[in-house]
Amino acid sequence: MSVRFLLDGEVIALDEVDPTGMVLEMLRTRLRRTGTKEGCAEGDCGACTVLLGELAGEDIVWRAVNSCILFLPMLDGKALLTVESLGGDHPVQRELVAHHGSQCGFCTPGIVMALYGRAIGALGAEQSVADTLAGNLCRCTGYGPILAAAEAAGRTKRDDMELVAALKALQAPARDFRFHDRLAGHERRAFIPRSADELAALYLEHPQARLVAGATDAGLWVTKQHRVLDEVIFIGDIEDLRFIEETPEGMRIGACVRYAEAQVALARLHPALGELVRRIGGTQIRNAGTIGGNIANGSPIGDMPPALIALGAELTLRRGDTRRIMALEDFFIAYGKQDRVPGEFVESVFIPRIGEKDLVCISKLSKRFDSDISAVCGAIALRVEAGRIAQARIAFGGMAATPKRASAAEAFLIGAVFSKESMDEAATLLAADFAPLSDVRGSSAYRLTVAGNLLRRLWAESQSEVVSVLGLQHG
DSSP: OOEEEEETTEEEEEOSOOTTOBHHHIIIIISOOTTSOOSSSSSSSOTTEEEEEEEETTEEEEEEEEGGGOBGGGGTTOEEEOGGGGTTOSHHHHHHHHTTOOSSOSSHHHHHHHHHHHHTTOTTTTSOHHHHTTTOOOSSSOHHHHHHHHHHHOOOOOOOHHHHHHHHHHOOSSEEEEEEETTTTEEEEEEEOSSHHHHHHHHHHOTTSEEESSOTTHHHHHHTTOOOOSEEEEOTTOGGGSOEEEETTEEEEETTOBHHHHHHHHHHHOHHHHHHHHTSSOHHHHTTOBHHHHHHHTOTTOSHHHHHHHTTOEEEEEETTEEEEEEGGGGEEETTEESOOTTOEEEEEEEEOOOTTEEEEEEEEOSSSSSOOOSEEEEEEEEEETTEEEEEEEEEESSSSSOEEOHHHHHHHTTSBOSHHHHHHHHHHHHHHOOOOOBTTBOHHHHHHHHHHHHHHHHHHHTTOOOOTTTOOOO
16 A cells, blocks of 8 residues: 655655655655755754645645654655755745845754744744744854745745645545564565544454654654554544633643644643743744653653643543543553453543632743753642632652652642742652652653752742742752
8 A cells, every 4th residue: 555645736656655665765865855854853953844734614724743753654645845846946945045044954854844834924923933943953054044044034925726636535544554674584565544433443352562652752663762653543643632622611632633733722720831842943843743642651751741740630541442431640550551341442541620729830841941851840720718728739840760740748738828938848758759860861850859849939929029940949
C-alpha cells in the first residue's frame, strides 16, 4: 500500500515505505528537495521545517512541522509544501534578502517556511514573530534582521480551492502499511485508524504496537536511539479524539488535540496554562505534539502533567468498549511505567474549572526561555477561605521519577494560615517529598531551592509583589 500525499498539488505515491522512515530523508534523497536541511534530527533547530496541510471542512489548515522527526505514514492524505514550493520570490524571501536576514544560509529555508506559515495564517499564526521563530535557531546572522523581515513581509492569502478538491480525492479509510525489513529479516507494519472505535479494536489485536500521535518524542527513538519499531499505530488524525468541550464544570480535551490547538482554550481556564503551553517547545513542536501523547509517554519532565495534577485533572482510559476514569497522578507509577494495561489507551483528560477563591501558580524553569527541557516544572493550587488554606494541591516535574505531588507540604498547608511563614515552612518540607537528581539541567540543591521558591512566589504575588524565583531565599 502506498503513502499518498500532495506535493505542490501533485499526487505523490510512495511504495515500499519504511513505517519509521523520516520525511526529511525522503525529501532529500528520493525527491531531491534539498532545500530542507538536517541540523539536529531531534526537532530543536527548525532547519527542516515544512508545512503540512489537512482538510478542515471546505478549507485547509496548514501547520509548520519538523520533517526530521515526522514519520512517512504521517504524510498520508495530506498536502506538503517545502521551501522549493515558494519559487524564490515570495515576500518572506524577498524581505529576508532586503534585510540581510541570512548569512551562511543553512537555517534560512526552515526560517522561510516558519514565517511563510505565519504569513498565510497557519496554525499558531496569531502569535508574535518571536514566538513563531522560537523553534528556529540561527547560529550566525542574529535575529534582529530576521524579525524585521518577518514584520515587513506582511500577510499572504492562499487560494486552496483546487487543493481542497484534490485532498478530498486522497482521503481513504483505515490504512495498513507493510514493509519487509531486509536487514532484520522480517516484516514491519504501520496502521492508520480513522476513528476511536477503529483504534480500540485494532489495539486489542495488536497490543504490542506503539501508539504515535505527534512523534515529537517517538521520532527521537529512531533518529537518536536507533530503535526499531516493528508495529506502529499512528493516531494523530483520529478526528473523534481531537475535541475540546467546555462546560461550567471544566474542560475535557481529547487525547489527540495538539498543543497549538489547545493553547487558547487552556488560557481561558487560567492564563498561566496558556503561558505554559507557549513554552512547550517551539511552534513546530506545539503544532505536532498532543496533550494525550505527553501524558501517555509518562516522562518525568513533561511540562503539562504537573499543572494538570495540581488542578485535579482526571484521565479517561479506554480498552475496547470499556472505559475507566482515574485521577491523573495515579496514572504515573514509576519511571517509564504507567497504569495502563495492554490494549488500553488514553482517550481524554478532564480539567476542573478553577474556583474564584483558588490561587494558582504554574512555572517552567529551564536554562533557555524558549524550546528547552525543564529543570523544574511546578504547579501550585491553593484554596484560601477566611485567611486559611482549605485545599492544597502541589505537583512538580523534574523532581522525581514521575510527575509527583508534594504530600508533606500539602498536609502542612491544609488548615494553616495563609502567610509568608506558612509558605516558608512548606518550602522546607519539600525535602521530605523529593530527592531530585543532579544532571545537566540542574543540581539537586538547585531544584529543591527553586521548587520552594515557587511556593514563596505564590505568597508574594498574592500580595501584589513582583519577584524572581531565583532571587528568593530560604526563610
